[in-house]
Amino acid sequence: MELNLKNPIVFFDLETTGINIATDRIVEVSILKVNIDGSEEVRTHRVNPEMPIPRQSSEIHGIYDEDVKDCPTFKGIARELARFIEGCDLGGYNSNKFDVPLLAEEFIRAEVDLDMQKRRFIDVQTIFHKMEKRTLEAAYKFYCNKDLKDAHSAEADTRATFEVLKAQLDRYKELENDVVFLSKFSTFNRNADFAGRIIFNDKDEEVFNFGKYKGVRVTDVLEKDPGYYGWMMNGDFPLYTKKVLTNIKLRQFNS
Structure with a gap:
C-alpha cells in the first residue's frame, strides 16, 4: 500500500x-x-x-x-x-x-x-x-x-x-x-520535548517525566523548588529539553 x-x-x-x-x-x-x-x-x-x-x-x-x-x-x-x-x-x-x-x-x-x-x-x-x-x-x-x-x-x-x-x-x-x-x-506519550523528559498530561499541562518530580507540573516545581531549574540547565540534559524548560519558565514569569 x-x-x-x-x-x-x-x-x-x-x-x-x-x-x-x-x-x-x-x-x-x-x-x-x-x-x-x-x-x-x-x-x-x-x-x-x-x-x-x-x-x-x-x-x-x-x-x-x-x-x-x-x-x-x-x-x-x-x-x-x-x-x-x-x-x-x-x-x-x-x-x-x-x-x-x-x-x-x-x-x-x-x-x-x-x-x-x-x-x-x-x-x-x-x-x-x-x-x-x-x-x-x-x-x-x-x-x-x-x-x-x-x-x-x-x-x-x-x-x-x-x-x-x-x-x-x-x-x-x-x-x-x-x-x-x-x-x-506511533506515540506512547505526548512529549513537550523530543527526549520525553517533559510531557503533556491529560489537561495539556507540561509535567516532568523522570526523577523525583515525575508526574508533577513543571510550573509547580519551578515555583516551589526554583533550584531545580538551575540543576537541569547545568546537567547533562539535551539542549532542546533545556530550551523547552526555559520557555516554560519565561512563560510563567511573563504571566
Whole structure:
C-alpha cells in the first residue's frame, strides 16, 4: 500500500558515536524523501563528528575515525539538510526516542533554527512493537519476507523502514493511511520535548517525566523548588529539553 500523503515525508536513520542524546554526535545520516506524488529522493552523508568514535560503536555501524576525518561536520551540511526536509513530516525506526531528539540537538548546535514541532512523526518501531514486538531485521523479514542485508548501514535501514511501514498498512486494516493517525499511533506519550523528559498530561499541562518530580507540573516545581531549574540547565540534559524548560519558565514569569 502506498502512503496517503498531504505533505512530503522523510524517513531517516542516523549512525552515531553512541546513544547519549545530549553528548553523542552523528557520523552518518541517510534521508529518503517521499514526495506527495510518490516520487523518491535519497541523500546520504557521512559526517565528521568532531570527536573520536568509540570502537564499540564503530563495530556496530562499520564507520571508523579514518572514514570520516575528511567529511564535513554537521554544521557544514545543516542548512542544506534543513532546506531538504523543510515542510516534511518525519518517519523512522525508534526515531521518536532517539533519531528525532538527536537530530534536533545537532541543529541547535549548528545554530540552524528548524521548527520540528510543526511536523508529524511516525515511528515504525512503535507501530511494530504495538503489533508484534520485534527488531527491525525481524520486522523486515516478518512484513516484507526479505532478509535485511547491510543492517546498521543508514541507507539500508532507512529504506527497510519505509518498506515495513507500507507493508504494515497492507497487513493491519485498523491502521489508517493517514500521517496524522500514524503519528498519533506511533506515540506512547505526548512529549513537550523530543527526549520525553517533559510531557503533556491529560489537561495539556507540561509535567516532568523522570526523577523525583515525575508526574508533577513543571510550573509547580519551578515555583516551589526554583533550584531545580538551575540543576537541569547545568546537567547533562539535551539542549532542546533545556530550551523547552526555559520557555516554560519565561512563560510563567511573563504571566
